[in-house]
Amino acid sequence: MNFSKKNHEYQKSNNYLVSKTILKASILTSLFLMALTTEVSAQSRRSSTTKKVTRTTTVKKATPSRRISSTKVTYKRPTRKVVSVRNVPNRKVINHNGQRYYYNNNRYYTYSRGRYIAIAPKVGFRIRTLPAHYKRVRFNTFNYFYVSGIFYTQLNNEYEVIDPEVGTIIYELPDDYEKVVIxxxxxxxxxxxLYEKVQVDGTRAYEVVGIIELDN
Structure with a gap:
């Protein structure tokens, strides 16, 4: 009788230990699965928050104001670049405000001392037909026609030379541009x-930052 009772108590104790062991293993397994789920969720959140966003970037430095006095501008070359030729074949003659321009191959010239000197037409200069190979440039609500460093806007049936707005972006300058220091x-x-070199989507570009005022 005593042996049977002791055996019963032993089995009861053994069953309790087994149940406790199973419960402990179950709790550890649950904790491990919870930790694994939390880590996967955290990695997913980190992955989503570090997703690369592609956007237009323009790297700039401090720029001058819109109108700059020529007295504040220093040219890196002691003399301006002068492009001149002895003759302009198939030239077209255009008169504007008492000045005669000779036009050919996207260039304007003035005549002086037996040579034709390349010049840029002044603001207000008008033509009926745009030079070849022009490019359309849009900035805010402004639409320009750009060719060889000159900006035009359409006015009725003509195209007028104008100064572009600050912030206008172009991707090439004429060969005879000048470097200046301000x-x-x-x-x-x-x-x-005046232009400043910038980067737009990894591409070199030039942004209009001001106009040089010629002092009389």
């Missing part, structure tokens, strides 16, 4: 328009 910083100039 307050220790280098810019690019053509036809009194």
């Amino acid at each position: 307050d220790g910083q280098t810019y690019y100039e053509y036809a009194n328009i």
Whole structure:
């Protein structure tokens, strides 16, 4: 009788230990699965928050104001680049405000001392037909026709030379642009328009940052 009772108590104790062991293993397994789920969720959140976003970037430095006095501008070359030829074949003659222009191959010239000197037409100059190979440039609500460093806008049936708005972006300058220094910083100039070299979507570009005012 005593042996049977002791055996019963032993089995009861053994069953309790087995149940406790199973419960402990179950709890550890649950904790491990919860930790694994939390880590996977955290990795997923990190992956989603570090997703690369592609956007247009423009790297800039401090720029001058819109109108810059020519007295504040220093040209890196002691003399301006001068492009001149002895003859302009098949030239077209255009008169504007008492000045005679000779046009051919996307260039304007003035005649002086037996040579034709390349010049940029002044603001207000008008033509009826745009030079060849022009490009359309849009900035905010402005639409320009750009060719060889000159900006045109359409006015009725003509095209008028104008100064572009600050912030206008182009992707090439004429070959005879000039480098200038203003307050220790280098810019690019053509036809009194100041440009700053920038990067747009990884591509080199030039942004209009000001106009040189010619002092009388």
